[in-house]
Amino acid sequence: MKSHLRWLALILLVVLPAVWGCAGTSAIIPAVSIAATGATKTVKASREISDSEEYYVGRAVAARILGQYPLYQNAKVTEYVNEVGQTVARKSARPNTFKGYHFAVLDTTELNAFACPGGTIFITRGLVETCANEDELAAVLAHEVSHVANKDGINSISKARWTEVFTAMGTEAARQYGGVAGNLVTLFEGSIDDVFKTLVVNGYSRTAEEAADAGAVTTLTRTGYDPGALAAMLKKMLAKEKGAAGGIYKTHPPTGERLAKVKAEGGKEAAPSPAEANRTKRFDKVVKS
Numbered sequence: 001m002k003s004h005l006r007w008l009a010l011i012l013l014v015v016l017p018a019v020w021g022c023a024g025t026s027a028i029i030p031a032v033s034i035a036a037t038g039a040t041k042t043v044k045a046s047r048e049i050s051d052s053e054e055y056y057v058g059r060a061v062a063a064r065i066l067g068q069y070p071l072y073q074n075a076k077v078t079e080y081v082n083e084v085g086q087t088v089a090r091k092s093a094r095p096n097t098f099k100g101y102h103f104a105v106l107d108t109t110e111l112n113a114f115a116c117p118g119g120t121i122f123i124t125r126g127l128v129e130t131c132a133n134e135d136e137l138a139a140v141l142a143h144e145v146s147h148v149a150n151k152d153g154i155n156s157i158s159k160a161r162w163t164e165v166f167t168a169m170g171t172e173a174a175r176q177y178g179g180v181a182g183n184l185v186t187l188f189e190g191s192i193d194d195v196f197k198t199l200v201v202n203g204y205s206r207t208a209e210e211a212a213d214a215g216a217v218t219t220l221t222r223t224g225y226d227p228g229a230l231a232a233m234l235k236k237m238l239a240k241e242k243g244a245a246g247g248i249y250k251t252h253p254p255t256g257e258r259l260a261k262v263k264a265e266g267g268k269e270a271a272p273s274p275a276e277a278n279r280t281k282r283f284d285k286v287v288k289s
């Protein structure tokens with residue numbers, strides 16, 4: 001519990017720079033010296049990141065994304081995206097996270113989606129509006145949920161970075177000064193930087209993308225959505241790819257190979273079922289009205 005609170009304090013310091021900027025400086029000691037003086041009392045530095053730590057990192061990453069894009073102020077669309085998102089999350093490979101899944105829409109015409117560690121998922125208004133129906137929206141959200149389930153975000157933090165953080169946090173000095181040690185905050189911020197850069201700038205590896213596609217096809221099938229909706233979405237993006245730059249084209253490059261794999265995994269497009277037609281009506285009512 002104590003370490004939990006320490007994390008919370010660190011996150012608050014990272015998220016609220018004005019507060020930590022005002023913290024007294026007398027207790028701030030360099031992290032390097034913390035690590036050196038307390039080296040014999042470190043926790044196991046290379047342990048797995050816990051679910052609660054993942055959540056706090058994800059929350060800080062989400063705050064940073066919200067610093068770049070405003071939230072779409074449309075309660076109807078936000079609620080609908082959440083309903084569809086929660087439906088696929090429940091049938092995903094990881095239905096439960098520390099604080100559950102949360103879905104939000106970013107107010108930009110850019111096409112993109114971000115899966116923050118722990119389950120906060122952002123989709124842009126542009127991407128929602130690019131979906132032709134609910135099943136395609138479910139496909140995008142199921143792909144992002146798969147990134148959370150596969151822990152792709154949290155795994156983008158370099159091992160060296162975590163080892164540094166754990167080492168510094170596990171020392172006596174950190175226990176005593178953890179709340180105000182400016183250099184600890186800096187170390188921790190590096191981990192958030194790693195995740196943010198992967199989500200917003202560089203994107204995941206091709207392997208991670210293909211695994212998220214495979215996870216999405218399985219989830220869509222389990223949920224009763226058309227698993228072919230992911231292929232339809234990828235096809236649409238491929239068609240738009242020429243001349244498109246940035247956004248999802250940078251972080252989630254659609255490729256013919258990706259599309260072929262999705263189709264082979266059972267995500268073939270088929271004629272819409274009566275249930276799908278009803279879902280499309282619901283989608284049109286919320287998104288296109």
Ligand SMILES: [Zn+2]
Pocket residue numbers: 143144147204209212252
């Ligand atoms: Zn992806």
